[in-house]
Every structure is written in structure tokens, then in C-alpha cells.
Amino acid sequence: xxxxxxxxxxxxxxxxxxxxxxxxxxxxxxxxxxxxxxxxxxxxxxxxxxxxxxxxxxxxxxxxxxxxxxxxxxxxxxxxxxxxxxxxxxxxxxxxxxxxxxxxxxxxxxxxxxxxxxxxxxxxxxxxxxxxxxxxxxxxxxxxxxxxxxxxxxxxxxxxxxxxxxxxxxxxxxxxxxxxxxxxxxxxxxxxxxxxxxxxxxxxxxxxxxxxxxxxxxxxxxxxxxxxxxxxxxxxxxxxxxxxxxxxxxxxxxxxxxxxxxxxxxxxxxxxxxxxxxxxxxxxxxxxxxxxxxxxxxxxxxxxxxxxxxxxxxxxxxxxxxxxxxxxxxxxxxxxxxxxxxxxxxxxxxxxxxxxxxxxxxxxxxxxxxxxxxxxxxxxxxxxxxxxxxxxxxxxxxxxxxxxxxxxxxxxxxxxxxxxxxxxxxxxxxxxxxxxxxxxxxxxxxxxxxxxxxxxxxxxxxxxxxxxxxxxxxxxxxxxxxxxxxxxxxxxxxxxxxxxxxxxxxxxxxxxxxxxxxxxxxxxxxxxxxxxxxxxxxxxxxxxxxxxxxxxxxxxxxxxxxxxxxxxxxxxxxxxxxxxxxxxxxxxxxxxxxxxxxxxxxxxxxxxxxxxxxxxxxxxxxxxxxxxxx
Amino acid sequence: xxxxxxxxxxxxxxxxxxxxxxxxxxxxxxxxxxxxxxxxxxxxxxxxxxxxxxxxxxxxxxxxxxxxxxxxxxxxxxxxxxxxxxxxxxxxxxxxxxxxxxxxxxxxxxxxxxxxxxxxxxxxxxxxxxxxxxxxxxxxxxxxxxxxxxxxxxxxxxxxxxxx
Numbered sequence: 001x002x003x004x005x006x007x008x009x010x011x012x013x014x015x016x017x018x019x020x021x022x023x024x025x026x027x028x029x030x031x032x033x034x035x036x037x038x039x040x041x042x043x044x045x046x047x048x049x050x051x052x053x054x055x056x057x058x059x060x061x062x063x064x065x066x067x068x069x070x071x072x073x074x075x076x077x078x079x080x081x082x083x084x085x086x087x088x089x090x091x092x093x094x095x096x097x098x099x100x101x102x103x104x105x106x107x108x109x110x111x112x113x114x115x116x117x118x119x120x121x122x123x124x125x126x127x128x129x130x131x132x133x134x135x136x137x138x139x140x141x142x143x144x145x146x147x148x149x150x151x152x153x154x155x156x157x158x159x160x161x162x163x164x165x166x167x168x169x170x171x172x173x174x175x176x177x178x179x180x181x182x183x184x185x186x187x188x189x190x191x192x193x194x195x196x197x198x199x200x201x202x203x204x205x206x207x208x209x210x211x212x213x214x215x216x217x218x219x220x221x222x223x224x225x226x227x228x229x230x231x232x233x234x235x236x237x238x239x240x241x242x243x244x245x246x247x248x249x250x251x252x253x254x255x256x257x258x259x260x261x262x263x264x265x266x267x268x269x270x271x272x273x274x275x276x277x278x279x280x281x282x283x284x285x286x287x288x289x290x291x292x293x294x295x296x297x298x299x300x301x302x303x304x305x306x307x308x309x310x311x312x313x314x315x316x317x318x319x320x321x322x323x324x325x326x327x328x329x330x331x332x333x334x335x336x337x338x339x340x341x342x343x344x345x346x347x348x349x350x351x352x353x354x355x356x357x358x359x360x361x362x363x364x365x366x367x368x369x370x371x372x373x374x375x376x377x378x379x380x381x382x383x384x385x386x387x388x389x390x391x392x393x394x395x396x397x398x399x400x401x402x403x404x405x406x407x408x409x410x411x412x413x414x415x416x417x418x419x420x421x422x423x424x425x426x427x428x429x430x431x432x433x434x435x436x437x438x439x440x441x442x443x444x445x446x447x448x449x450x451x452x453x454x455x456x457x458x459x460x461x462x463x464x465x466x467x468x469x470x471x472x473x474x475x476x477x478x479x480x481x482x483x484x485x486x487x488x489x490x491x492x493x494x495x496x497x498x499x500x501x502x503x504x505x506x507x508x509x510x511x512x513x514x515x516x517x518x519x520x521x522x523x524x525x526x527x528x529x530x531x532x533x534x535x536x537x538x539x540x541x542x543x544x545x546x547x548x549x550x551x552x553x554x555x556x557x558x559x560x561x562x563x564x565x566x567x568x569x570x571x572x573x574x575x576x577x578x579x580x581x582x583x584x585x586x587x588x589x590x591x592x593x594x595x596x597x598x599x600x601x602x603x604x605x606x607x608x609x610x611x612x613x614x615x616x617x618x619x620x621x622x623x624x625x626x627x628x629x630x
Numbered sequence: 631x632x633x634x635x636x637x638x639x640x641x642x643x644x645x646x647x648x649x650x651x652x653x654x655x656x657x658x659x660x661x662x663x664x665x666x667x668x669x670x671x672x673x674x675x676x677x678x679x680x681x682x683x684x685x686x687x688x689x690x691x692x693x694x695x696x697x698x699x700x701x702x703x704x705x706x707x708x709x710x711x712x713x714x715x716x717x718x719x720x721x722x723x724x725x726x727x728x729x730x731x732x733x734x735x736x737x738x739x740x741x742x743x744x745x746x747x748x749x750x751x752x753x754x755x756x757x758x759x760x761x762x763x764x765x766x767x768x769x770x771x772x773x774x775x776x777x778x779x780x781x782x783x784x785x786x787x788x789x790x791x792x793x794x
Binding site: 066067068095102155178204205206207208209212215216219220223227281282283284285286287288290294308 | 643644645646647650651654655657658659660661662663664671676678751754755757758
């Protein structure tokens with residue numbers, strides 16, 4: 001598993017180089033997200049324009065991807081984000097990365113800009129740059145088919161962009177297969193700027209395993225631990241939609257931008273989906289949990305439409321945030337964003353904001369190309385707005401540069417309602433009542449984002465004796481509490497950094513069940529598969545190194561410090577209007593939030609302004625970065 | 631006792647765990663192209679169909695093998711491949727109607743499923759039971775039960791007993 005190579009590709013010159021990854025580098029950064037962050041910090045020159053030839057696009061497989069690992073399918077795509085100017089990084093499942101590894105590579109470092117559209121063809125140790133003029137303009141479902149037909153191999157896996165990426169929409173995503181998308185931070189926009197339509201991979205090479213018998217036996221044990229659980233059996237049927245009803249009932253769902261924290265219309269329940277539209281579920285590579293839905297709309301306006309998804313997040317971004325209560329519109333909108341290659345999280349957030357402005361009378365039909373953005377009308381306008389954004393047409397062109405820039409352009413106090421952190425659109429939950437969630441979103445290295453740390457188990461009310469065993473320190477069972485929650489976020493950040501670097505799916509970690517694997521289990525798996533002996537403490541140090549490097553990148557590129565680590569003002573002043581007793585009338589206490597920040601920075605070894613301390617850099621061996629080891 | 635790997639494509643989620651564990655068990659590496667079982671996918675409709683040797687009674691591979699490297703095992707019914715006799719001519723791979731015979735280019739031999747000596751690893755790891763290892767003599771009744779489930783559904787619907 002340690003013998004995959006890095007491919008360096010210059011799109012400007014067409015030059016390709018290959019190099020192996022020294023074990024010493026693996027011991028510092030593992031693979032996937034961790035190694036991508038090292039490559040980003042080292043290969044991107046400070047201040048490079050995200051849409052210029054100086055940006056570096058990284059495609060990485062995790063250290064354990066393709067192995068006998070629960071959910072070992074993940075691909076990590078990184079660059080400097082054109083949306084935020086900070087760490088751009090997105091992570092997706094599917095079948096791409098395993099195939100990349102079978103083709104002999106773990107990481108692709110893609111530099112420069114091509115004059116005309118191209119795609120990369122990666123096959124058993126070789127990388128070829130091919131003309132993609134005929135693919136430019138094709139959607140993300142047509143593109144892989146065309147490439148497979150052209151190369152005569154139906155098992156080629158493709159990562160590609162759609163219209164949004166080609167048109168340089170700042171929150172364009174990258175897509176692979178019928179289902180998977182790397183949505184956040186606009187990596188599709190970076191591909192579009194490089195005129196890189198796709199990366200196609202196919203491989204037949206062996207991936208060696210250090211201790212095959214032990215690896216298989218331990219894999220079996222992990223599978224049983226996960227798949228024999230009640231959580232897994234539910235997840236196998238409902239997928240991530242499982243989280244929708246509890247979140248809504250609790251009152252931590254973000255509705256009408258930030259107008260409500262619970263849906264007053266209950267049309268969007270997972271049950272309705274399963275009954276009316278689901279065709280059963282499928283799995284990503286190496287996953288026994290199979291949480292991906294297949295669906296079909298039988299009749300009506302969208303009759304005959306067939307796709308994969310939706311996730312819990314689909315329902316939030318294209319449902320409650322924009323106050324769309326029609327399941328069929330959610331599915332049709334998801335199908336559309338998939339085809340045109342838009343990040344649905346960012347798209348939902350920005351459309352929810354535009355509708356909020358319209359309903360408050362801040363913008364009107366003269367701004368919106370005559371579209372009526374009344375909340376009651378969202379099912380009618382959602383798909384129209386998504387198309388306009390992807391094609392940069394009329395009002396869509398205003399939104400296509402992201403919420404921060406759109407607010408600047410619109411003015412009229414619209415920025416007060418623009419929900420983002422560091423330029424990345426707000427998550428689909430309303431975290432005003434839950435300080436742990438709020439801290440994670442506020443401090444995340446890629447902007448408002450839950451997947452850097454979300455401690456979903458904090459909502460379970462686990463007793464302190466239990467959390468002490470789970471994390472090694474007690475965490476208050478009260479999700480309204482501020483105390484002990486900085487520690488929890490720090491812990492989860494390290495775990496998810498590790499998980500993203502190994503190429504493992506978060507749904508097979510303590511993200512969704514406290515009995516699922518974490519550091520200890522991964523330490524063993526790494527040993528059986530690679531022979532690298534890395535203790536739990538060593539893994540935490542590696543994760544801390546990677547996370548602090550991300551913070552350092554943000555500081556280097558944009559001077560990110562404490563001032564940037566807050567949620568929008570509304571979260572500290574406006575109480576939640578509905579919910580249960582623990583979530584109604586809640587807003588964040590700024591003084592207590594500041595105390596959390598102090599503790600959080602100290603845990604990372606950053607100063608009170610959120611800047612990594614010189615001694616921390618020495619301890620983490622980051623003081624000589626960029627070190628250009630690879 | 632004769633046992634067979636029974637495949638139910640409707641239960642297959644396309645996870646390809648069978649390919650990982652097969653190649654790891656048989657070759658000590660991870661490589662789907664060296665797995666005895668492979669999941670064939672039709673992407674646009676998310677259809678996944680596992681394909682593995684069916685241990686045919688009238689096996690074309692046995693008939694075509696010029697050196698007698700393929701033969702039927704008397705008691706288990708398994709189509710056995712003798713690597714020592716195999717000359718790597720690939721005739722068996724060409725005539726197999728399922729594509730269940732693979733080619734090991736480095737060893738210059740073909741390979742096929744040997745049911746892991748009676749405990750197929752792929753079956754053990756198949757979470758949805760799309761793969762089952764069943765006695766050949768009971769297979770028919772199993773399939774009958776599966777087949778008539780459609781009638782019982784219809785009956786329930788007609789008599790209004792269904793929850794829906």
C-alpha cells in the first residue's frame with residue numbers, strides 16, 4: 001500500500017513526471033487530505049491567484065483506500081479555493097480513488113493552465129494528456145460515457161466538471177459516477193480555470209498488503225462491530241436521511257435562511273421518499289453499509305427522472321434552507337446540480353439568502369430577472385435559479401461568485417443576512433443552541449463547514465462516565481453547555497483529519513455511533529495493511545500537524561486569525577423562534593464563545609489570536625515548511 | 631456434498647468487497663483483476679451483477695482444455711483447475727460463457743474460483759447475502775420459495791392484507 005506514486009503534471013507544457021513517496025513523508029502526512037495539504041503548502045507559491053496557472057490542483061487517494069477497510073473509498077481533491085482564497089479541499093466517496101491506486105498512483109499534482117480543453121488519462125503507471133474540446137459543454141453524466149466510448153473500456157472511472165466548472169462558477173464541484181460529488185470550496189472552478197475537463201483512470205496493478213491474513217481477520221472484526229449495530233441497519237435503509245427527522249424535531253434545522261429552526265411543513269420526511277421514490281440502495285467501493293439511494297420519479301412534471309442520492313444535506317440545502325417543501329423538486333434540483341456540477345450546499349445557501357432578501361424587500365424583481373422569490377414560490381424558482389447560476393446568466397451571474405462577493409455587489413445591507421464563515425456558505429443546521437457545533441463551524445479551516453469536526457454524538461446526551469472512555473476526557477452531556485466542548489471539537493478535528501487522510505468514510509467512525517471505530521482501530525489497520533507502526537498518540541500528532549498546516553496556509557494566504565473564527569452576527573443576537581425547550585429562544589453567548597476559542601487555540605498550540613506558536617511549529621516539525629521533500 | 635455459490639443480483643449493492651477479499655485471500659494482494667469473482671456494473675442504472683464460476687455440469691472449459699488441466703471433482707462437483715498441467719493457452723477463458731476464468735499474465739496461467747476449499751471468503755464477507763453458499767440439492771426449493779413470493783404479495787394486495 002506504500003508503493004503508489006505521485007504524478008506531477010504541467011498542463012501548460014504537457015510535461016509529466018512520476019515520483020515515489022518516501023516512507024518518511026508517509027510517517028508525517030499519511031496520504032489523502034493530509035498529504036494533499038503538504039503538497040498544497042509546498043507547491044503553491046504564496047499569494048497565487050486561485051484561477052491562475054499558479055494554483056495547484058491535487059487529487060489524492062487515502063493511505064488505506066481500496067483496502068479491506070470499512071468505507072475505504074474516499075478521494076480528496078484540494079487546491080487554493082477560488083471561493084474563499086483559503087484551503088480548498090473536498091472529499092468524496094465512489095470508485096475513483098481505488099481505481100487511481102490500481103492504476104499505480106496515490107496523488108496527482110496538477111499545475112499550470114492548458115490552452116484548450118484537455119483531460120488526463122491515467123492507466124497502469126502512465127499519464128497522458130488528451131484533447132477534450134469535444135467534451136467541453138457535456139454534463140457530468142455524459143462526460144464519463146463519452147470518455148469510456150472513446151477509450152473503449154466501460155470500467156474507466158472518471159472525475160469531471162460540468163457547465164458550472166467550465167463557466168468558472170466559484171462554487172462548482174467535481175463529480176464522479178452517478179452519485180458522488182466533491183462539493184465544497186469550488187474545486188470544479190479550479191479545474192475549469194485550468195481547462196481540465198476530466199481525469200479518467202483505469203488500473204490493473206496489485207496493491208500489496210503487509211500482513212494479508214491479519215488484515216482480513218481484523219477487517220472482519222471491524223465489519224461486525226459496525227454492521228451488526230442498530231445504527232448500521234437503519235443507515236443501510238435510510239442512509240444519511242436518517243438524521244433529518246431528529247434534527248428537525250429537536251429544532252436545529254436551518255429554515256428560510258435563518259428565519260426558523262424547524263420546518264413547519266412536514267412534507268419532506270424520509271419515509272415519504274422511501275415509499276414513493278426509492279429504488280433501494282447501493283454502495284461505494286468496499287462499503288458494507290450501502291447508504292446510497294437509487295430513486296425514480298414515476299410521473300408528473302419530473303416523471304421518468306432517475307438518479308442516485310439524496311443525502312441529508314441535499315434535503316437541507318435544497319429543502320429547508322430555501323423553504324422548498326416538495327420532494328420532487330428536491331430530487332429534480334439535486335439531479336440538475338449533479339449534471340451541471342454545482343456544490344448544492346453553497347447553491348442552497350446563496351439561494352436561501354437571495355430569497356430572504358427578496359422577502360424582506362431588500363431586493364425586488366428588478367434584481368432577480370423578474371423572478372418572484374417569495375418563500376411560497378421556491379419550488380417554482382429553484383431550478384431556474386440553479387441553471388442561471390451555472391450559466392452565469394442575469395441574476396445568476398451575481399450569485400455565481402459566491403455569497404460574500406454577491407453581498408458586496410448588491411449592497412443595501414444585504415451582507416447582514418449573508419450567512420458564511422470566511423466566505424464559505426453556512427451549513428444546513430441551525431447551531432445557535434449547540435455551542436460545540438457552532439465552534440466547529442466557526443473555526444473550520446475551510447470556512448463554514450461541519451465535516452472538519454462535527455461531534456454529532458454531542459446531541460445524544462451521553463453521560464460523562466461514557467464520554468471519558470470514548471474520548472479520554474469527560475464531556476458535558478448537556479448540548480447547551482460551553483464547558484468541555486472546545487476539547488471535544490479539537491478531538492474530533494484530529495479524528496476527521498486522520499480519517500480523511502486514510503481515505504475512510506466518516507459514516508463508519510464515531511461520527512454516527514459512539515461504538516464505531518476511531519484512533520485505536522485505525523492504528524491497528526494501518527499496521528496490518530502497511531506495516532507502519534503508528535500509535536494512537538503518534539496518529540494524533542500527525543493529525544495535529546496536518547490541521548495546523550491548514551491553519552498556517554490560511555494565515556499565509558489571507559492572514560486568517562481570531563477575528564475570522566466567529567459565526568455571523570445574527571447567531572449572537574437573534575434568538576431561535578421555535579424548537580424544544582433546549583433549542584427555543586437560544587442564541588450564542590459571545591463571551592462564553594470567546595472562552596471556548598481561548599481553550600480551543602491553546603489545545604492546538606496556537607496563540608490567543610489563533611496563530612500557530614513558533615514552538616508548536618517546531619514540535620510538529622512544521623518550522624521549516626515549505627520543506628519541498630516531495 | 632455438492633454446494634454452489636448462488637448469486638442474487640437484486641441484493642448486490644456493488645460494493646466489490648468480494649473482489650477485495652478474494653484477491654487478498656488467493657493472491658495476498660488487492661487487485662480486482664486477480665479476483666476470482668468480479669462485480670459487473672452498468673453505471674447509468676446502478677445495476678451490479680457479481681460473476682463467478684458456476685461450476686457447470688457440461689463445462690465448456692473442461693471440454694476445450696487441450697491438456698486436461700480442468701476436470702470435475704467427483705464428490706463436490708467443483709470444476710478443478712490444475713495449475714501444474716495448465717499451459718496458459720486461454721482457451722477456457724475464451725469459451726466460458728460467464729467470463730469467469732481470469733488470466734494471470736505474470737504467472738502465465740489462468741485462474742478460477744476453487745470455492746476456497748469449501749468456505750468461500752466472498753460469501754462470508756457479502757453483507758447483503760447477494761452471495762450464498764448453498765447445497766445444490768436444496769437450491770431448487772429455495773428458488774421456488776423466492777419465485778412464489780411474488781404470488782403471496784399479489785394475494786396480500788388482492789385481499790387487502792398488506793399494510794400499504
